[in-house]
Amino acid sequence: xxxxxxxxxxxxxxxxxxxxxxxxxxxxxxxxxxxxxxxxxxxxxxxxxxxxxxxxxxxxxxxxxxxxxxxxxxxxxxxxxxxxxxxxxxxxxxxxxxxxxxxxxxxxxxxxxxxxxxxxxxxxxxxxxxxxxxxxxxxxxxxxxxxxxxxxxxxxxxxxxxxxxxxxxxxxxxxxxxxxxxxxxxxxxxxxxxxxxxxxxxxxxxxxxxxxxxxxxxxxxxxxxxxxxxxxxxxxxxxxxxxxxxxxxxxxxxxxxxxxxxxxxxxxxxxxxxxxxxxxxxxxxxxxxxxxxxxxxxxxxxxxxxxxxxxxxxxxxxxxxxxxxxxxxxxxxxxxxxxxxxxxxxxxxxxxxxxxxxxxxxxxxxxxxxxxxxxxxxxxxxxxxxxxxxxxxxxxxxxxxxxxxxxxxxxxxxxxxxxxxxxxxxxxxxxxxxxxxxxxxxxxxxxxxxxxxxxxxxxxxxxxxxxxxxxxxxxxxxxxxxxxxxxxxxxxxxxxxxx
Ligand code: ADP
Ligand code: MG
Numbered sequence: 001x002x003x004x005x006x007x008x009x010x011x012x013x014x015x016x017x018x019x020x021x022x023x024x025x026x027x028x029x030x031x032x033x034x035x036x037x038x039x040x041x042x043x044x045x046x047x048x049x050x051x052x053x054x055x056x057x058x059x060x061x062x063x064x065x066x067x068x069x070x071x072x073x074x075x076x077x078x079x080x081x082x083x084x085x086x087x088x089x090x091x092x093x094x095x096x097x098x099x100x101x102x103x104x105x106x107x108x109x110x111x112x113x114x115x116x117x118x119x120x121x122x123x124x125x126x127x128x129x130x131x132x133x134x135x136x137x138x139x140x141x142x143x144x145x146x147x148x149x150x151x152x153x154x155x156x157x158x159x160x161x162x163x164x165x166x167x168x169x170x171x172x173x174x175x176x177x178x179x180x181x182x183x184x185x186x187x188x189x190x191x192x193x194x195x196x197x198x199x200x201x202x203x204x205x206x207x208x209x210x211x212x213x214x215x216x217x218x219x220x221x222x223x224x225x226x227x228x229x230x231x232x233x234x235x236x237x238x239x240x241x242x243x244x245x246x247x248x249x250x251x252x253x254x255x256x257x258x259x260x261x262x263x264x265x266x267x268x269x270x271x272x273x274x275x276x277x278x279x280x281x282x283x284x285x286x287x288x289x290x291x292x293x294x295x296x297x298x299x300x301x302x303x304x305x306x307x308x309x310x311x312x313x314x315x316x317x318x319x320x321x322x323x324x325x326x327x328x329x330x331x332x333x334x335x336x337x338x339x340x341x342x343x344x345x346x347x348x349x350x351x352x353x354x355x356x357x358x359x360x361x362x363x364x365x366x367x368x369x370x371x372x373x374x375x376x377x378x379x380x381x382x383x384x385x386x387x388x389x390x391x392x393x394x395x396x397x398x399x400x401x402x403x404x405x406x407x408x409x410x411x412x413x414x415x416x417x418x419x420x421x422x423x424x425x426x427x428x429x430x431x432x433x434x435x436x437x438x439x440x441x442x443x444x445x446x447x448x449x450x451x452x453x454x455x456x457x458x459x460x461x462x463x464x465x466x467x468x469x470x471x472x473x474x475x476x477x478x479x480x481x482x483x484x485x486x487x488x489x490x491x492x493x494x495x496x497x498x499x
Contacts, residue, residue, distance in 0.1 A: 193293055
């Protein structure tokens with residue numbers, strides 16, 4: 001039995017304190033003394049561990065584990081990844097606890113947590129190309145304004161540019177994405193935007209390559225003509241900057257950002273939905289650039305027709321150029337992406353393993369990449385041969401999820417039982433809140449957990465119209481934010497259904 005719990009960390013102690021809440025000023029001195037003592041203990045625990053398991057294993061598993069706090073007997077460690085966390089807890093848990101107890105008798109348990117994710121990387125949040133960016137200095141003196149604090153350390157970050165591997169060359173083309181790929185290439189190769197292809201609006205589900213294509217356009221344009229001024233930003237960044245500009249009464253500087261661009265790319269425009277003032281500003285920016293015959297590229301998870309809470313003039317503007325969708329991936333495309341990635345990683349992965357992954361992980365390309373990385377890392381780190389069995393073992397949590405197909409029947413049953421209403425109410429015409437809300441929750445879950453379309457879901461709920469389902473999904477999305485009990489219900493039900 002492991003007395004160490006899965007949700008541990010301390011080789012580097014420098015950041016650990018910041019993961020935890022600051023104490024009051026009064027207790028500060030005491031805390032510093034306590035912390036020093038705890039760190040000294042941790043050094044001793046680490047020394048013993050290193051002696052016992054060897055330098056190499058110690059570095060692999062504890063190199064990035066960080067020391068947290070000791071509170072009422074519970075000592076917290078932080079692991080950099082889920083994988084390291086689980087591994088340390090499972091294989092070294094007992095030893096870590098025993099060594100701690102040897103140096104500090106107040107420790108009764110050790111808990112390994114995951115290091116909280118860092119703040120989202122800002123570098124790719126907004127990328128601007130100055131006319132001739134040869135050095136940070138030339139960037140600053142260029143005609144583009146400084147991008148402000150939101151991108152981190154000013155121009156340095158902006159110069160980092162887009163994700164280097166998101167190029168056309170690294171984009172694997174197949175039936176589901178060939179149109180979007182061709183459209184993106186075409187934009188990157190045009191000297192002047194063609195009105196009928198402006199804006200280019202790329203849409204498709206999460207993790208299917210939209211951002212990759214946009215960064216690829218960026219690289220290609222830069223390669224063709226380094227003087228072209230390209231600005232890429234996420235819609236979220238647009239909104240945040242705009243709001244900040246309003247707050248600081250500095251919209252002039254905000255507008256300046258867009259003034260001299262030749263190509264504007266805005267990623268995930270669905271984020272602008274429902275944000276009226278930002279939408280107006282976006283509409284204005286958009287129009288003035290199109291009028292000057294500048295190219296605009298947008299991406300979204302939905303086609304213009306399915307965006308909600310958006311003005312009609314905006315909707316028609318978004319769809320007025322070339323709309324290109326990326327369909328969900330096919331087995332062939334997934335396999336070919338895996339082959340390319342495995343080749344790039346220069347690690348021999350048997351075809352049977354690639355086939356297995358392409359077959360089992362069909363949700364999106366990001367997950368597929370993640371799965372391959374995990375298998376390869378596992379092979380490299382602990383020198384285990386890469387086989388289908390090994391992949392099965394390493395990915396058991398992911399695969400269990402993929403195997404588990406939730407049905408509408410199950411959803412209706414669970415939800416009805418949870419809210420203590422009759423199953424028949426799921427399809428009844430009754431609109432009383434006591435049954436309507438659970439029904440909406442069930443519709444929401446059906447949309448989230450199955451691949452059925454809105455009309456198909458409506459059918460299963462007493463032949464309701466797809467707009468009713470859409471309304472239900474929106475309602476629950478709103479309530480999840482404003483009503484904690486609904487948010488908890490939904491999470492609980494989701495876990496039970498996927499369990
Ligand atoms: P989206 O923006 O649509 O959510 P991303 O562009 O972030 O998706 O893609 C997710 C991950 O999958 C990225 O690492 C990307 O490189 C990879 N990816 C997606 N499609 C392809 C493809 N066709 N070829 C190679 N890699 C791809
Ligand atoms: Mg994206």
